[in-house]
Amino acid sequence: MDKRIYNFSAGPAVLPTEVLERARDELLSFRGTGMSVMEFSHRSRHFAGVLDAAEHGIRELLAVPEHYKILFLQGGASMQFSMVPMNFLPPDKTADYIVTGTWGQKAVREAQRCGDVRVVYSTEAEGYRSVPERADLDLSPDAQYVHYTSNETIEGVEFNYDLDAPGLAVVCDASSNILSKRIDVGKYALIYAGAQKNLGPSGVTVVVIHEDMLARAPKGQHSTLDYRLIAENRSMFNTPNTWGIYLISLVCDWLREQGGTKAVELRNREKAAMLYHAIDSSDGFYVGHAKRPARSTMNITFRLSEPSLDERFYTEAARAGFDGLAGHRSVGGIRASIYNAFPLDGVVELTAFMKDFAARNG
Ligand code: PMP
Numbered sequence: 309m310d311k312r313i314y315n316f317s318a319g320p321a322v323l324p325t326e327v328l329e330r331a332r333d334e335l336l337s338f339r340g341t342g343m344s345v346m347e348f349s350h351r352s353r354h355f356a357g358v359l360d361a362a363e364h365g366i367r368e369l370l371a372v373p374e375h376y377k378i379l380f381l382q383g384g385a386s387m388q389f390s391m392v393p394m395n396f397l398p399p400d401k402t403a404d405y406i407v408t409g410t411w412g413q414k415a416v417r418e419a420q421r422c423g424d425v426r427v428v429y430s431t432e433a434e435g436y437r438s439v440p441e442r443a444d445l446d447l448s449p450d451a452q453y454v455h456y457t458s459n460e461t462i463e464g465v466e467f468n469y470d471l472d473a474p475g476l477a478v479v480c481d482a483s484s485n486i487l488s489k490r491i492d493v494g495k496y497a498l499i500y501a502g503a504q505k506n507l508g509p510s511g512v513t514v515v516v517i518h519e520d521m522l523a524r525a526p527k528g529q530h531s532t533l534d535y536r537l538i539a540e541n542r543s544m545f546n547t548p549n550t551w552g553i554y555l556i557s558l559v560c561d562w563l564r565e566q567g568g569t570k571a572v573e574l575r576n577r578e579k580a581a582m583l584y585h586a587i588d589s590s591d592g593f594y595v596g597h598a599k600r601p602a603r604s605t606m607n608i609t610f611r612l613s614e615p616s617l618d619e620r621f622y623t624e625a626a627r628a629g630f631d632g633l634a635g636h637r638s639v640g641g642i643r644a645s646i647y648n649a650f651p652l653d654g655v656v657e658l659t660a661f662m663k664d665f666a667a668r669n670g
Pocket of ligand 1: 319383384385386387411457459460461462481482483484502
């Protein structure tokens with residue numbers, strides 16, 4: 309099959325076609341080396357250039373200040389659920405967790421293995437449909453850090469502000485909205501993101517960490533789980549995911565060509581608004597999951613008011629050339645993930661399909 313379809317997968321997710329084409333063109337011989345990126349040493353000068361490009365790309369696009377390090381790790385965002393408390397939550401101390409969805413809850417479970425976890429806010433009882441206002445949060449002044457998930461991929465709820473907690477180390481899982489909009493990195497001690505939604509392929513995790521936070525990491529940590537050691541070795545304490553880092557560098561180039569984070573943010577808002585409009589103007593045929601102020605621009609979650617139509621919706625959607633629309637197995641319904649690389653045309657076509665489907669089945 310030659311034609312690329314509209315891929316609404318939540319992750320691994322659609323990558324820009326231009327990025328895949330460039331990777332294809334460079335696959336057998338990377339920039340005159342006669343070798344693929346996958347075939348040369350991570351200690352070679354060829355890879356040094358790739359690592360530089362990925363790091364500088366993220367630093368520039370996310371406006372990361374100088375006193376932060378950018379790390380490329382493995383183990384997925386899930387390993388960060390463990391690594392954060394292993395490094396920053398001693399057994400006799402407390403960390404605050406804000407839980408607005410499934411991933412935040414998983415992060416809590418791992419942190420509880422290390423120390424005392426205080427869930428300062430949870431929307432579990434309402435089925436994870438909203439995020440707190442800053443004023444609703446009563447954070448512990450003695451917390452080692454406060455952790456939250458800026459976009460909950462499964463439920464489609466997103467914070468529309470950077471958590472501001474002066475004096476506290478803010479740790480953020482930004483796996484599913486990193487580089488989708490401008491953020492104020494200066495408010496965070498540590499941001500982490502699995503790459504497989506907005507940055508590149510699975511198997512590489514980006515960590516942006518403040519140098520003061522790095523200095524807090526204890527001595528004696530297992531080496532591959534030690535932020536400080538990894539930072540001292542520029543993400544090359546052991547062999548990094550060289551291919552993944554290379555693709556991140558290409559995605560950064562592509563993002564720059566799109567006009568950077570600001571331009572992409574506007575386009576993401578436009579795409580999300582079209583889908584939410586399709587839901588809201590359906591006379592209740594489609595029902596959105598997230599409450600309005602918390603609606604995600606990346607993962608649009610909704611269900612059909614008549615659940616017996618779900619199957620027909622997926623089948624006809626697949627026939628119309630849309631893939632990956634089934635909601636996560638824990639919540640059901642529909643989830644349209646429209647990360648940076650998802651084209652506007654695909655959103656236009658899905659909204660037309662939704663309208664037509666509602667007219668025929670309402
Ligand atoms: N956090 C969020 C917000 C996610 O969406 C995901 C994956 N979908 C994870 C963490 C876990 O990522 P990984 O599978 O890379 O461990």
